[in-house]
Amino acid sequence: xxxxxxxxxxxxxxxxxxxxxxxxxxxxxxxxxxxxxxxxxxxxxxxxxxxxxxxxxxxxxxxxxxxxxxxxxxxxxxxxxxxxxxxxxxxxxxxxxxxxxxxxxxxxxxxxxxxxxxxxxxxxxxxxxxxxxxxxxxxxxxxxxxxxxxxxxxxxxxxxxxxxxxxxxxxxxxxxxxxxxxxxxxxxxxxxxxxxxxxxxxxxxxxxxxxxxxxxxxxxxxxxxxxxxxxxxx
Amino acid sequence: xxxxxxxxxxxxxxxxxxxxxxxxxxxxxxxxxxxxxxxxxxxxxxxxxxxxxxxxxxxxxxxxxxxxxxxxxxxxxxxxxxxxxxxxxxxxxxxxxxxxxxxxxxxxxxxxxxxxxxxxxxxxxxxxxxxxxxxxxxxxxxxxxxxxxxxxxxxxxxxxxxxxxxxxxxxxxxxxxxxxxxxxxxxxxxxxxxxxxxxxxxxxxxxxxxxxxxxxxxxxxxxxxxxxxxxxxxxxxxxxxxxxxxxxxxxxxxxxxxxxxxxxxxxxxxxxxxxxxxxxxxxxxxxxxxxxxxxxxxxxxxxxxxxxxxxxxxxxxxxxxxxxxxxxxxxxxxxxxxxxxxxxxxxxxxxxxxxxxxxxxxxxxxxxxxxxxxxxxxxxxxxxxxxxxxxxxxxxxxxxxxxxxxxxxxxxxxxxxxxxxxxxxxxxxxxxxxxxxxxxxxxxxxxxxxxxxxxxxxxxxxxxxxxxxxxxxxxxxxxxxxxxxxxxxxxxxxxxxxxxxxxxxxxxxxxxxxxxxxxxxxxxxxxxxxxxxxxxxxxxxxxxxxxxxxxxxxxxxxxxxxxxxxxxxxxxxxxxxxxxxxxxxxxxx
Numbered sequence: 001x002x003x004x005x006x007x008x009x010x011x012x013x014x015x016x017x018x019x020x021x022x023x024x025x026x027x028x029x030x031x032x033x034x035x036x037x038x039x040x041x042x043x044x045x046x047x048x049x050x051x052x053x054x055x056x057x058x059x060x061x062x063x064x065x066x067x068x069x070x071x072x073x074x075x076x077x078x079x080x081x082x083x084x085x086x087x088x089x090x091x092x093x094x095x096x097x098x099x100x101x102x103x104x105x106x107x108x109x110x111x112x113x114x115x116x117x118x119x120x121x122x123x124x125x126x127x128x129x130x131x132x133x134x135x136x137x138x139x140x141x142x143x144x145x146x147x148x149x150x151x152x153x154x155x156x157x158x159x160x161x162x163x164x165x166x167x168x169x170x171x172x173x174x175x176x177x178x179x180x181x182x183x184x185x186x187x188x189x190x191x192x193x194x195x196x197x198x199x200x201x202x203x204x205x206x207x208x209x210x211x212x213x214x215x216x217x218x219x220x221x222x223x224x225x226x227x228x229x230x231x232x233x234x
Numbered sequence: 235x236x237x238x239x240x241x242x243x244x245x246x247x248x249x250x251x252x253x254x255x256x257x258x259x260x261x262x263x264x265x266x267x268x269x270x271x272x273x274x275x276x277x278x279x280x281x282x283x284x285x286x287x288x289x290x291x292x293x294x295x296x297x298x299x300x301x302x303x304x305x306x307x308x309x310x311x312x313x314x315x316x317x318x319x320x321x322x323x324x325x326x327x328x329x330x331x332x333x334x335x336x337x338x339x340x341x342x343x344x345x346x347x348x349x350x351x352x353x354x355x356x357x358x359x360x361x362x363x364x365x366x367x368x369x370x371x372x373x374x375x376x377x378x379x380x381x382x383x384x385x386x387x388x389x390x391x392x393x394x395x396x397x398x399x400x401x402x403x404x405x406x407x408x409x410x411x412x413x414x415x416x417x418x419x420x421x422x423x424x425x426x427x428x429x430x431x432x433x434x435x436x437x438x439x440x441x442x443x444x445x446x447x448x449x450x451x452x453x454x455x456x457x458x459x460x461x462x463x464x465x466x467x468x469x470x471x472x473x474x475x476x477x478x479x480x481x482x483x484x485x486x487x488x489x490x491x492x493x494x495x496x497x498x499x500x501x502x503x504x505x506x507x508x509x510x511x512x513x514x515x516x517x518x519x520x521x522x523x524x525x526x527x528x529x530x531x532x533x534x535x536x537x538x539x540x541x542x543x544x545x546x547x548x549x550x551x552x553x554x555x556x557x558x559x560x561x562x563x564x565x566x567x568x569x570x571x572x573x574x575x576x577x578x579x580x581x582x583x584x585x586x587x588x589x590x591x592x593x594x595x596x597x598x599x600x601x602x603x604x605x606x607x608x609x610x611x612x613x614x615x616x617x618x619x620x621x622x623x624x625x626x627x628x629x630x631x632x633x634x635x636x637x638x639x640x641x642x643x644x645x646x647x648x649x650x651x652x653x654x655x656x657x658x659x660x661x662x663x664x665x666x667x668x669x670x671x672x673x674x675x676x677x678x679x680x681x682x683x684x685x686x687x688x689x690x691x692x693x694x695x696x697x698x699x700x701x702x703x704x705x706x707x708x709x710x711x712x713x714x715x716x717x718x719x720x721x722x723x724x725x726x727x728x729x730x731x732x733x734x735x736x737x738x739x740x741x742x743x744x745x746x747x748x749x750x751x752x753x754x755x756x757x758x759x760x761x762x763x764x765x766x767x768x769x770x771x772x773x774x775x776x777x778x779x780x781x782x783x784x785x786x787x788x789x790x791x792x793x794x795x796x797x798x799x800x801x802x803x804x805x806x807x808x809x810x811x812x813x814x815x816x817x818x819x820x821x822x823x
Contacts, residue, residue: 064652065652065653065656066652066656066657067653067654069654070654070657070658071657071658072657072660072661095323097296097302097303097304097323098303098304098322099307099320099321099322100304101320101690101691103689105317105319108319109742111742111744111745111746112310112319113319113321113322113323113325113745113746114322114323115322152653159651177651177652180652181640182291185639185640186290186295186640187289187290187291190291198639201660201661202639202660202665203664203665204599204637204638205599207285207288208473209284209285209288209471209473209474209475210472210473211471211472211473211474211597211600212470212471214472214597215428215472218430218431218434219431219594219596220595220597221595221597222600229285229286229288229289231285
């Protein structure tokens with residue numbers, strides 16, 4: 001059920017919008033949202049905070065965490081590396097909201113939460129060279145240069161902490177995987193979920209936010225595709 | 235240099251539900267009132283407006299509406315032998331920040347506790363004898379009866395705008411409502427919300443098993459509504475962004491939708507934001523407070539606000555913190571059992587089943603925070619504690635609250651956490667699962683308490699509050715009982731597969747996954763000053779012009795979400811202040 005590009009569909013409004021706020025939001029879709037130029041290719045992208053070796057690692061790692069083959073977009077098509085770079089360059093990467101005062105006990109039981117003195121950006125910065133070094137020793141090449149099958153093996157070793165990473169870096173795999181999924185499913189304004197392809201793939205209507213007429217249509221698939229916060233449709 | 239503000243009749247610390255209620259009620263007596271809110275100002279427009287509010291990353295994942303641990307947090311240890319470590323990033327519980335407090339970002343579930351819960355120790359002693367009470371359990375009665383509180387529950391429900399289906403009006407059982415609820419004086423202010431497919435399926439299975447399903451009651455407007463203050467709500471459109479979000483649609487009960495705009499029109503009410511109260515100041519005789527000192531983030535200075543009456547209306551954790559910092563009551567000491575401030579911290583014991591149905595469509599993004607159908611057949615009043623070997627109970631609910639894909643992605647056990655298998659699983663299973671939750675009571679114990687941390691401080695130099703908390707065998711037995719009762723009902727629904735999530739014997743408190751923001755106790759209300767911090771009117775035992783609102787008053791946690799009780803107690807305390815305390819300020823007990 002696609003709408004004509006650039007033209008708000010009256011039928012979609014009536015179906016999707018009960019609240020006047022919602023109508024205003026969707027009606028305000030500017031024509032330019034439909035004609036957005038393709039963003040810069042990932043190979044040309046200039047990261048905000050990741051260094052070239054870190055960027056190469058993130059590109060390679062997310063391509064295995066959410067691979068491109070099979071149904072649905074992969075993390076590369078969804079532009080997850082851009083999302084991760086932007087998140088790490090911002091408040092999240094700096095742990096701006098978190099309590100980071102010492103003393104720290106990074107080796108405490110994982111049940112006790114984030115206890116490393118490092119913020120997420122610093123963990124990426126320190127863990128990537130460590131992991132690349134481990135890949136070189138164990139598999140002969142840094143992670144980005146390994147073949148896909150060996151990369152999967154290496155990531156499994158990282159997830160299981162077979163290389164005994166320093167306690168300060170213990171959260172690395174957890175945040176790498178979490179950030180990858182965030183970039184896959186977050187609103188496209190954060191740089192990932194390009195074209196809302198991940199939302200389309202699973203059937204999440206994004207920021208439509210108005211379903212009153214469908215509550216009692218039990219066990220019937222919802223028919224409308226997603227809209228983004230900035231008003232894109234897919 | 236401390237600045238001193240003009241004296242007020244009343245200073246209210248915190249402008250969430252209880253601060254707004256007390257402000258509104260006391261303003262009607264013409265008192266000069268100032269409310270101090272540590273966070274920012276916020277209102278439906280512009281702060282919660284569509285579409286920017288329904289941003290899962292910003293609010294659901296990065297927790298944009300919550301307090302920043304950088305500014306305010308606690309330390310946590312599982313027992314007294316462990317060194318407490320800071321709760322550095324939020325996980326298990328999510329206190330709010332800003333005007334409206336946690337009342338802006340809640341799910342909206344609104345309950346009154348069951349009859350046995352107000353007098354739980356007496357109930358247990360009368361039915362089974364004190365012998366079944368574990369030696370380290372602080373089991374206490376509320377110092378107030380349900381009959382006394384009923385008008386105030388009713389008042390809160392009608393101010394907040396609760397939708398629901400009554401099951402017991404003045405003792406008359408009504409088909410389709412909750413037959414086990416305490417008798418209410420009249421219907422809910424609005425009819426119940428319609429349920430999604432998951433709730434309907436659960437209700438059918440529960441009914442077939444002999445249970446009594448009813449629509450979950452909540453502060454989600456099922457129709458247009460105007461309350462006694464002239465505040466209006468609009469019917470909910472089931473957008474699926476309640477918990478962790480402000481409502482853009484004026485449909486979810488909150489201080490913003492129910493009270494604040496009316497309160498702000500009162501000429502004798504004023505509020506200041508970014509005013510973080512550091513301590514309550516005491517008179518030389520130590521028997522009364524003289525006002526509060528706060529840090530004004532806007533000017534970077536300390537300010538003394540004199541007042542005749544001090545209302546602590548911050549979140550439970552912050553009220554107790556402020557009491558400890560100010561010397562209100564004696565700090566609880568677990569070694570001697572003496573002291574009451576910080577005593578009996580309790581939480582909530584939840585569990586549930588997730589059921590997968592390959593060929594069914596749940597449209598999980600269609601939701602509200604209080605969606606679906608509930609049963610109370612395994613509630614506190616209905617359990618033979620002596621036979622089952624625990625004290626407690628739970629209500630169950632099935633009703634999807636959201637389909638936000640970063641956080642709400644249930645996959646069958648054994649699905650890979652990444653790679654081609656994960657991608658395939660999210661494609662296959664998103665929208666094809668539902669859950670049944672057990673929301674259970676949590677008792678209080680000698681070893682679970684709040685005090686000041688000896689090591690860690692916040693940016694204003696206050697010692698962080700320290701939480702000593704772990705799960706106890708009694709509550710694990712309760713939740714395992716729920717599992718044993720839920721399994722056959724879930725199984726009868728014939729899912730493709732199902733998996734359980736109930737805490738097991740030996741479970742240690744894990745601060746990482748979200749559990750619930752139902753932190754209770756620490757400023758417990760009671761009849762005996764040796765085992766309670768405030769009296770039956772929420773008045774501090776040792777300083778009569780300080781009242782302490784909120785869920786800190788719960789002697790142990792009930793089996794329900796706390797807001798209904800918190801709201802009822804706020805109106806109860808406001809009534810006592812207005813009708814008795816103001817004309818003759820003194821200890822009311």
